[in-house]
Amino acid sequence: xxxxxxxKFIVTGEYKSKAFSHSHIQQGYIAKxxxxxxxxxxxxxxxxxxxxxxxxxxxxxxYEFEKEIPLADAQDLMRICLPGQIDKYRWLIHNxxxxxxxxxxxxxxxxxxxxxxxxxxxxxxxIRPDFLGKEVTGDxxxxxxxxxxxxxxxxxxxxx
Numbered sequence: 001x002x003x004x005x006x007x008k009f010i011v012t013g014e015y016k017s018k019a020f021s022h023s024h025i026q027q028g029y030i031a032k033x034x035x036x037x038x039x040x041x042x043x044x045x046x047x048x049x050x051x052x053x054x055x056x057x058x059x060x061x062x063y064e065f066e067k068e069i070p071l072a073d074a075q076d077l078m079r080i081c082l083p084g085q086i087d088k089y090r091w092l093i094h095n096x097x098x099x100x101x102x103x104x105x106x107x108x109x110x111x112x113x114x115x116x117x118x119x120x121x122x123x124x125x126x127i128r129p130d131f132l133g134k135e136v137t138g139d140x141x142x143x144x145x146x147x148x149x150x151x152x153x154x155x156x157x158x159x160x
Contacts, residue, residue: 004052004064005122008142011113013131015102019091025103028081032145035062039145040077043090047074059138060122084108084148096127108151114142 016022027041035054040047047070053063069077078085086109091102098117105112114136117126136142141150141159152160 002064002066003061005061005119005124006116007060007119007126007135007137008139009115009117009132010134010136011102011115011131012133013129015093015113015115015129015131016091018093018129018131019102020094021092023090025086025088025090026078027086027144028078028084029145029148030077030081032082037145040074040081042071042074042078045071047071047077049074049077055138058122059140082148086144086148093129095129098126100129105147105152108153109147110153112142112147112152 023044025041025043027039030038030040032038037050037052039050039052041050042048046068048066049069050064050066052065055062085107087106088109089104089106091104093100093102095117098119100115100117102113102115105114115132119126140146141155
């Protein structure tokens with residue numbers, strides 16, 4: 001079983017100058033509910049199909065299955081997705097032995113910038129760079145599947 005273990009943070013500082021790569025991502029959901037999702041993603045010129053299981057209690061770990069699929073298939077699958085779509089730029093930043101993925105959201109979620117650090121275990125140590133703000137690991141409001149239904153743009157300021 002493939003287990004995804006990650007910590008999520010709000011980004012509050014400058015990060016783009018530290019990036020070694022960036023890409024454009026569009027994704028939609030074929031199905032979602034009870035913490036499970038079936039997602040299709042187009043990242044630049046590649047397509048992916050991803051299935052995720054529910055998160056553990058801490059929100060740190062969940063089952064993930066991802067396969068690269070032909071771009072034409074991903075484009076076709078996007079047409080049958082549930083309403084709404086995630087549109088974002090992803091910036092990759094070396095950070096010690098880890099790579100931090102910073103997502104700069106566009107469209108209805110513009111203004112939200114989040115970072116994820118994937119870990120080998122829930123208690124693995126990592127370097128916390130100065131551009132990371134509040135940790136939001138396990139806060140389901142920040143899940144992409146939630147942002148489709150409740151876009152960041154419409155959140156009250158006191159909940160951000």
